[in-house]
Amino acid sequence: MKKLLKLGALAFIAAALFFTTDVKAQTTPANAFTLGLGIETGNPLGQARLGSHFTLGGTARLQYGITNDLAATLTAGGYHFFPIKIPGQDVRYQSFGEIPVKVGLKEFFLPNIYVAGEVGVAWEKLEKGWGPHRLDLSPGVGYANKHWDFSFRYENFSNSVDHFGLLGLRVGYGFGL
Numbered sequence: 001m002k003k004l005l006k007l008g009a010l011a012f013i014a015a016a017l018f019f020t021t022d023v024k025a026q027t028t029p030a031n032a033f034t035l036g037l038g039i040e041t042g043n044p045l046g047q048a049r050l051g052s053h054f055t056l057g058g059t060a061r062l063q064y065g066i067t068n069d070l071a072a073t074l075t076a077g078g079y080h081f082f083p084i085k086i087p088g089q090d091v092r093y094q095s096f097g098e099i100p101v102k103v104g105l106k107e108f109f110l111p112n113i114y115v116a117g118e119v120g121v122a123w124e125k126l127e128k129g130w131g132p133h134r135l136d137l138s139p140g141v142g143y144a145n146k147h148w149d150f151s152f153r154y155e156n157f158s159n160s161v162d163h164f165g166l167l168g169l170r171v172g173y174g175f176g177l
Contacts, residue, residue, distance in 0.1 A: 036175075044165075046163060052096075074101075075102045081097060100122040113142075121136060
């Protein structure tokens with residue numbers, strides 16, 4: 001039931017976006033900077049799924065239009081992984097977060113529809129100090145107009161010891177600089 005409700009809400013948002021926004025071929029103006037501030041939510045995957053059930057975060061994304069259809073991005077922010085209770089106990093797993101800094105590209109292959117890829121590093125913040133840093137790889141797809149940016153992505157955090165990821169949804173609002 002929960003998944004059906006989430007899927008229905010996502011379909012409603014997508015339909016509202018496609019029917020209420022102006023379609024423009026030049027979503028990313030060449031030689032222009034934009035700054036987008038976004039809120040992000042996600043579903044932990046891999047080892048992170050064992051101790052958490054939900055992520056929430058915020059990011060700032062600086063974007064530079066290389067051409068009208070291609071943009072370079074610099075993204076930084078933070079994600080918090082909300083812990084779950086340890087089975088059979090009345091205590092939770094340790095809370096933690098990831099602080100990513102990534103560079104990437106966005107290619108608009110249809111008006112307002114893009115594919116993106118980012119690579120960077122993420123530092124782990126634990127309740128009692130800092131954890132390891134990890135390689136952060138993040139492919140995604142999205143919809144953007146002059147101000148709004150909605151994207152869905154997979155984010156992978158890995159180092160030589162472990163790896164985990166998340167499926168995330170970002171809602172951002174951007175403005176020209």
